[in-house]
Amino acid sequence: MAAKKQTFEQAMSRLEEIVRLMERGECGLDESLKLFEEGAKLAGICNEMLDKAEQKVDLLVNGATGEETPFVQEEG
């Protein structure tokens, strides 16, 4: 499973799906163990993403070329 590349949105919606599946209580013990592990991992990934998120702000320098530079705000 390519767990690394998924976005927060994807991780969150997969987690919601897993909780729904498990709450339905229809899966076997093995499967529910696997789902639980995946869900716990996803929750960890989401929390980590939230903790590590750092805002990235750029300034468009040239509309035609799409050139950007980090946006530095003037103080005061």
Add this chain to the structure above:
Amino acid sequence: MAEQRRPVYTVSGLNEYLKDMMEADPHLRSVIVRGEIDNYKHHSSGHRYFSLKDEKGTLPCVMFRSDAERVRFPLRSGLQVLACGRVSVYPRDGRYQFYCTHMMADGEGALEQAFERLRAKLQREGLLDEWRKQPLPAWPKRIALITSPVGAAVRDMVRILGVRWPMTQVLVVPVRVQGQGAGEEIAQAIGLVNRRTDIDLIITGRGGGSREDLWAFNEEAVARAIAASALPVISAVGHEPDVSISDYVADVRASTPSNAAELAVPHQQEVRARLQALCQRLAAAQRARIHNGRRDVARLQDSRVLRNPKAVLEDGRLTLDSLQRQLGAAMQARIHQGRLSLAQNQLAPALHKRVREGKLELARLTAGLDAMSPLKVLGRGYAIPRQGERVLTSVEGVEPGEQLDVMVCDGVIHCQINGKEKRKWQPKSKPLNRL
């Protein structure tokens, strides 16, 4: 008799006909009238009734409460106003009247008139219709801020976006937000951002200022660029009471730039709370599943075979005994019969054969009984590895260093795992294909 063929209307039928006719006329759907308020009445329902008059005539008017509340000056008789609205028939009284939706004091300036004219025009074109409004993305990945790169507005937006949802990237698209050509610049920037593939939401606006300062956002070019934008647009111009044309056309109107940032992204605290709730539900579901599993195991453990395996063996032994007795008796009877009926030399081979068959039968029954016994399986050298209540069937799930119990036929061996390796056991010979 031609007169009889002419249609005869009811009064209300004719009124309805006139109403339909007027409402079908696009010019009457959005009209601006200049006049003086006369006979002004503020009804208890909140609706306002009055006439507009000039030197030569009067026009009966009504302004509903929700519209009247948006008028930014007190209405009274004698005021010179510009009123915007539609003309229709009030069928009960059989009179046409003006349904006023917007009003401004006459002489409020060319700007206000231009504003109202453009708003009415865009409305006629359907560009302000509710159905055109696009939903905002729930988790925008990158937001374009089309605004001035200096000043409080951009600073507030970047700060609030960062506090609420730092995962969203921000691209500041610098434009002039006031002065000659500002509207064109904003419109072009909206078009430019729409040609990019990395943006999923646009916020355009500026901080507070005078009516003239905010004017760029009342320009037709900006309104049309927003209407044409495939990306959702939040308009955030000035402070709360300021309303601009771009507010009307945008998918969402924010009262201030800060408010736009709040509307654009979720707050991470809310998301964290949601995440925590999901984790709790996940754990509860897993606990419930394990509880159900335990209940199933307990039910199986309660079954007779597992509770008292010896009893099953005793049953088998009793059956075997009785079979042996029957066999012995039958053989005796046979021998007796044989002695009676056949000569000794004739009898011997048959008797031997029968005894052999009897022995085979006995061996088969005994073997079958053995196979039924779980303890015998252990006796054959098979063992049951367990960890707690769990029976191991795979190298997965155990780690070197962990403790292991091995059940053999006469007890339990406590072991420590030194190592493990995964192997694929090949069957010794291929099963024969059936014909």
